[in-house]
Each structure stands twice: as C-alpha cells, then as structure tokens.
Amino acid sequence: MENKHLVVVSVDALVYEDLEYAATLPNFSRIINNGAMIKRVRTIYPSLTHPVHASIITGAPAGITGVIRNERLHTEKSPAPWYNFLDEINCDTILHAAKRAGLTTAASTWPLTAKGGEAVDYLVPGILNIYLEGREDDVLSVYREYGATECIMDIIEEAVRRYGYLDAHPAFDEFQVYCAAEIIRRYQPNLVLVHPGYVDSARHRTGVFGGKVKTAIEETDRWLGELLSAVEDAGILDTTDFVVLSDHGQIDTVRKICPNVFLAEKGFIRCDGEGNIKDYDAYIASGGLTGHVYLSRPDDRELWESVYAVLSEMASEQIYGIERVFTREEVKERYGLDGDFSFVLESDGYSGFGGEVIRPAVLPLDNSDYRTAHGNHGHMPEKGPQPPFMGMGPSFKRGAVLEEGNILNHAPTFAKILGVELRDAVGAAVTEILN
Template sequence: MESYTKYLIVISFDCLSALDFPMLEDLPHFRFLLEKGSFCRSVKTIYPSLTYPCHATIVTGNYPNRHGITSNTLLQPGRTSPDWYWHRSHIKGTTLYDEARAAGMTTAALLWPVTAKANIDFHMPEIFANRRWHSQIAVSLRNGSFRYQLELDRRFGHLRKGLAQPQLDDFVLESAVHTIKTKKPNLLLVHFTDLDTQRHYHGFSSEEAMSALRRHDKRLGRILTVLRESGLESKTTIAVLGDHSALDETKAVKPNVLLRELGLITVNSKGKITAWQAYCKSCDGSAYIYIKDDNENILKLVHKRLSDLAKEKRNGIEKILTGAEAGEKGADSHAAFMLEAGLGFYFTEGFEGCLIDTISKEDVRAKRYTFASHGYSPNKDDYETVLILSGKGIPPYIEVPTMHLVDEGPTFARLLGLDLGKTDGKVREEFLESN
C-alpha cells in the first residue's frame, strides 16, 4: 500500500477539549498547524472516556470492549492504588506501532499509555512504581528501552520532579526533541499530561489549565522548530490530538458504601476489604458494577437499590445501563451494570463514610478528590475532543465536521501505508491529499 508520508509524529495533549478550540486558534504554533493543515473540532470520544482506553483506541481503531482496555486500572478491590493497564500485553489485536515495526519502520514512544514491554525501538513507557519495594527508574528501565532511557535520564532527568507537572512534560519535550534529532523515527508517539493534571486539581477553565495550554503551545513550537532544523519538515506529518474532555464536579459518589451496607463487601478491623460479592469499579464520570458469579439474587438486589437512588438527582446517578447495554456502547459487557454520573458528580471506589461527599479544597490538595474529571459518556454536551493534521500528505484548509476517536488509528495507518485490518473505525479520506 502506498504511503502518504515517511514520518508521522502523533502528539497527544491529554484532556484537550473541543471547548479549547477558540484558544488554540489564537496560540501561534497551534494556529500555524491549523492554517496550513486540516482538522476536526468535534471528535467524539469513547466510553468510558478515560486516558488508557482512549489511547489504546487511538492506536488500534477499536472500542474498549474489543481492544480489551476497558478502564485505566485493573479490578483490584480494596487496593489503595490499583495497578494500571500499563502493558502492551493487555491489548488484544494489533496496533499502529506493531504494524509500523513489522513494515521495517523505526518506532519511538514517550509515555504513551499501555505500551510497557511493547516492541518499540526507542521506548520510554508510561508506568510508575506501585509497590513500596519498587523504584521508578528500575520499573521504567525494565519495561522500555534500557539504554535509550538511560541516555534520556542522563541528559534531561534533572528537569523532572517525580510525576509533578509541568516538570514531567518539560522532560518529555526535551526527550522528544532529542529523539527527533538523533533517531529520526518513522513513527513517534508522544503523550503530554500537563493539561489533564491542571484540570483535575484546579478545574476545567482554571487559570492553571489555561497556562498549561499556553505551555503546550510552546512545546509544540519546539517540536516544529527541531523538524525544520533537522530537515524533516517537508517529509513529516504531525497529528495533534486530545483523547477526551473533562467536566467540573463538586460531589463524589461512593457506591461501594451502599454495597458494604448491603453486606456485599466485607471489611476487616484494619479497614481492608477481605471479601466482596459486588463491587463498584470507578471510571470517574462513570462506573462499572461487577457481581461475582453472576448471582441473580444479588444482581436484582443491587439493581433495585441503585434504581431507587437514581430516582433523585441529588444522588448523582444519571443513568443505569445493563452490561449488555454498556457493551453496545463499546464498554465492558462483563459488568453487571454501568452507572453514568450526573453533571457535577463523579464516582470513586471509597467504601467508608457517607455515600456522597462534597469536595473541598482541602480534599483536592490532599489528592483525595479532584475538581474535574472525565470518564463520562461521549454523549454528554460539549464533551468532544479535537484532531489537527498538518504536513506531508495532508490537504490544506479542510475541516471535517465530525468524526470518532476510533477513526484516528486507521487514518494514521493509511498515512504510513499500513493497514490495521478490520477495525471499528474507518480511514477518513478527507484528511488525505489527493494524488
């Protein structure tokens, strides 16, 4: 299959929203891409609209129930910090970077979710130390490219302050610039999280979030500059995208409090879950309810109590889906139910205290709760994200009115002359320059 470009750089600005588009038009480097490329300001995301399912969708072209990444974290009831879907092995089927490497292309990825131990040439995975006896550097080295990461840490490690932002994205930026200069990968995947972090802890439209957008514009400018200086500009396609939007919230709903009151979650004297028959797995703006062994009596009991709660808006449950209905929307059909939060609410896995907590600044400072989150239904109003394509193989001045996140992977593959096979999404031919 003929390719449209030799080099493709996919830049994910986590939590970049369609509502940000007017500001992007005024920022110099985003505006530069918009003025010479093509874009969609209304990209519908997936369900649940979380970072890890979204990024797996972007590189597979499939919904979560098909690629297997149905949440950010694993179902591990009672764990204070559940493990995430860090590893490539969790993804079912092929990916954009798999197909690129199979075609003899050089691949690179910087903090792209769900890539730990992936077969990527130059690779710094997004994974963190989640055990007391683990160290961050050792975990990263073990799950990515050993020598490459050592080089990046030696050159730019001083920029980091653990996972704190904006320092982490500053480190990722310098690593990306160095990788473009020295490795010249045919496919580069880069994930920036500064904006997402600021929105979580300060609110969607906070000054902190707006400052992150301005920092992202400068980061984008640095990447554009290194492409020009390296002589790669005319041979490169740049894809700038978001994975989901976010919504402000003021109340945290804890369905596990209810399940514990019903005797379906057992907690010992030390406050640890020792057994469960039903459990709420939070996806922030939505939540799965899992029931062990598909116990019909428990299923009916839980559904009735949740339905009673949902009758009053103050309880924060906007909608209850069956597992089958969740599957039809691309989510995990193995769940007994899926809950959708109302505006101003989100779900947590807490099982202590009241069913609903009002979120305070102190809670957010202590990182018990957040002021904005995602995971909501893609059908929520003003909840779309964006895609901007510019450079080699992209026609100028084309606006695609609407598209879906599942369309991005097949389109990126086509740009490189690759094929992801039968996907839920489709190649958006409007973005491809006519021969």
C-alpha cells in the same frame, strides 16, 4: 514508504473550545492555519485516559482492546495497578502495524507502552508515580524495568537530570517532550507518539475552564514548538505529518460520592471497621464519572436482579450521584464497551465516584485523585466539551474542516498515512481531510 514520518501529539483533555485561545499562540496557530481539522471528535466510553489511548492506536473500542478503565479491578485500599503494558491491549496497534511494514517507531510516555519493545524501537515507557514511590533517586532503573530502550538511556538520563522527579506536571511533560525531540533528532523514526498531560492536570485541579488551563495551553504550545524544531533540525519537515489530538473532555463536578457505602450497608460488601473489604457480592470500581459494577457470581441471576434493583432505585432517587445504570449488554450495544463487569454506572455530572466502603459517603472534592478532582471524566462521550483533531503536513488537505468525527477513525487514518495495514480497527480512515 520509509521516507514518511508521522508525529502524533496527544494533548490530554484538550477541547475544541481551547482552540480560540490556542490560535493566538505561535505553534498551535501554525498547525490550525496550515492543516486540516476535525472540530469535535466523539471519544469512547469510558472517556478515561488509558482506555482512550488504547483506542487511539488501535481504532477499536474498549470492549475489543480490553482496556476498560485506567486501573485493574482492585478492592484493596492500596493504590490500584494501572493498565500499563503494551501486551495488555488485546488487538493490533498502529505500532505493531508500522513495525510489520518495516518502519521504525517511538513512544514517549504514551499510555500502555511499557515493555513494548516488540513494537517500539525507541521507547520511553509511561510510568506512574505509584511505581516510582520510594525509588525517586533511582528512576533510571525503573525506566529500564519498564522497558526503556537501551540506546536512548542517555537521553532519558539527561531528561531526568534536567527535570527531576517525574510525576508532577509540567515537569513530566518537559521530560517526555525533551526525550521525544532528541529521539526525532537522532533517529528520525517513521512514527512518534507523545502525550503531554498538563492541560488535563490543570483542568482536574482548577476546573474545566479554570485558572490554570490557559497557562497549560501556553506551555503545550511551547512543547509543540520544540517538537516541530526537532523535526526541522532532523531535516524531515517536508516528509512529516504532524498531528495534534486529544483523548476526552472533562466535566466540572462538586462532590465525591462513594456508592460502595450503600452496597455495604445493604449487605453486598463485607468489611472491617477500617473499610478493608473481606469479601463482596457486588463491588463498584470507580472510573471518575463512571463505575463498573462487579458481581462475585456474575451468573447468579437472583444476585444480578437484586443488585440491578438496588442500583436502579438509587438512580431514580437522584441523590446518589448516579444518573443511569447500564447493563453490560446495553453498553456493549451502544458503545462497544465490554468486560467482566455486570453493570455500568454513569455519574449525574455533579459527583465523582470514590471507592470507599465506609461512611462518610459524601465528601468535598479533594484533588487527591483524578476521580475526585474538580474537573473530571470517564463520562458518556456525548457529554461536555469534545476533543479536536488537527493534522498538518504532506498528507493533510490544508484548510479541510470537519465538524464532527470519531476517535476510532484516528488509527486507520494513521495507517493510511503510513501506508500500513491495521488489522482490528472498527473505524475507517478519514479521507476527506487527506490529500
């Protein structure tokens, strides 16, 4: 068992449509031509990076992992704290399952692994720019604070020296791929998780099939090559399964709309003239193309009815950016999404939701935030281009192709490959693509 290796590369926001071009590149083509593939994988709702990555390593939807958005509920104007820590995932992960079985694990900037030392032997925690602000000259201490493993600090230090400030793509991706490759060379962990985000960043800035996306795919191909070279250098190519997957697609949007403005004007939110919230009866936390509506008194039926009526009317008028309003019960039933919100708003696919509470309510896209960028996500998983899954190595049936899959099956498939037991998965291993 200890001679099995699995490297999982999550290429953020890669979609099936990208593979036509990717197949012309040396490393993507090596995986496409020698491995198995699921062309279109249904992701979870909301289709947001941190919730989906929690589901990829647990096989459970957001209602079970507890990671329902990228950010925690935060009504202040300051940047919201993200779900970052491994212990914020409420159920068993493939990292824990591997550790229980005596395997070694590594994660390089995989979302929600901060302070994850209990389950990650070689950890480069994913740290967002808001945590690095003002500490750009001392990022190593930030990495230590978030749980970077001491024995790989020299690797992280060298990566920082090479690639500098760490939030911008592709420097951040170069950084994490370097770290992962060096960890593979030095320690040959049984499970390695890596998460390059340049394709996602290019889509956000230039649109779903915008001008920068091809460049991002080319760079990603080079990083796949670097990771494959590390596997070869480590002498574990014959025992390594190499997976390339993605978390979600994106949809092109054309405007930013702030539905909290309308709730404030109807008296559900009280704020000062600067837009600082004093208190609220109902507040919408934006997740890009989705929004979670929180009530201050969730058990107050009268409040529930009046907010539902206002949101439903806004949706029916079709000018407020809202395609539909789900109740908490509806998203639980349909998507396994649950939390302490009362409603979920789905964007009309034309508008990204902003969080502001004072006018202007409608603004042009500014790319200042993933929620108001040209390409956007968070939407219902049925919509738009879909993420693929590819696997190459001793466990995968070469040439096996499935048209469709479900992202909740990824973690059980990893568990099957590693021969470990995953406790809380809702999905099941996809045996059709395995030997």
